[in-house]
Amino acid sequence: MTLSKALAPGASRGARAAQVLAGTALLAAASQISVPMFPVPMTLQTLAVLSIGMAMGTRMGVLTVAAWLAEGFMGLPVLANGGSTAAFFGPTAGFLLGFVAMVAVAGIAADRGVKSFLGLTVAGLIAGVVLYVPGLAWPALVMGKAMPDLLAGWMMPFVLGDIVKAVLAALIVSGGWSWLARR
Known part of the structure; x- marks a missing residue:
C-alpha cells in the first residue's frame, strides 16, 4: 500500500484525479524554485518527482508526471x-x-x-541515476555531445543536489508513514 492510499483508503476516481492535479501543482511550484545553472537550472523538480513516486506509487506517480508534462506541452x-x-x-x-x-x-x-528512510533513500538514489540515462542520451544524440563533456557539464554539477533531494524526499515520505502510524 502506498502512502496516498493509506491516507485516503477507498478514494473515488474523482479523489484520485484530485490527487493527480495536486501532484501537478506541487511539481509546478517546485519547478519554479530554481538556481540558474547551465544547461538546466537546479530546481526542486527532482524532489517533487521523487516524493510523488514514493507517496503515490508507480501508476499514480507516472500519471501525475505525465499530466504535468502535458500541461507543459500545452504551454x-x-x-x-x-x-x-x-x-x-x-x-x-x-x-x-x-x-x-x-x-x-x-x-x-x-x-x-x-516505508523506511533508508529504503526510500536507496530508491531515490537509484531513481536519480535513472533520470540521467535519457537526460544525457538526448543531448548526445541530438547535439553530438561527447559523453565525457556531458558527464562533466550536465551531470556532475547536479549530483550533490540530487543526493540531497533524494534524502529529503525519503525524509518527507518516511515521516508521513511515521505520522500515520502514530495516529
Whole structure:
C-alpha cells in the first residue's frame, strides 16, 4: 500500500484525479524554485518527482508526471522558469522524459511497501541515476555531445543536489508513514 492510499483508503476516481492535479501543482511550484545553472537550472523538480513516486506509487506517480508534462506541452507555465513547448524539443528534453522513468522507479519502491528512510533513500538514489540515462542520451544524440563533456557539464554539477533531494524526499515520505502510524 502506498502512502496516498493509506491516507485516503477507498478514494473515488474523482479523489484520485484530485490527487493527480495536486501532484501537478506541487511539481509546478517546485519547478519554479530554481538556481540558474547551465544547461538546466537546479530546481526542486527532482524532489517533487521523487516524493510523488514514493507517496503515490508507480501508476499514480507516472500519471501525475505525465499530466504535468502535458500541461507543459500545452504551454502552461509549469516547467522550470515558466518553460515552454520548446523545452520538449531542446537539448534538455531527455530530462523531461527521464522524470517519467524517475517517478516509476520511486513508485516501484512504494508499491513494494518500502516505508523506511533508508529504503526510500536507496530508491531515490537509484531513481536519480535513472533520470540521467535519457537526460544525457538526448543531448548526445541530438547535439553530438561527447559523453565525457556531458558527464562533466550536465551531470556532475547536479549530483550533490540530487543526493540531497533524494534524502529529503525519503525524509518527507518516511515521516508521513511515521505520522500515520502514530495516529
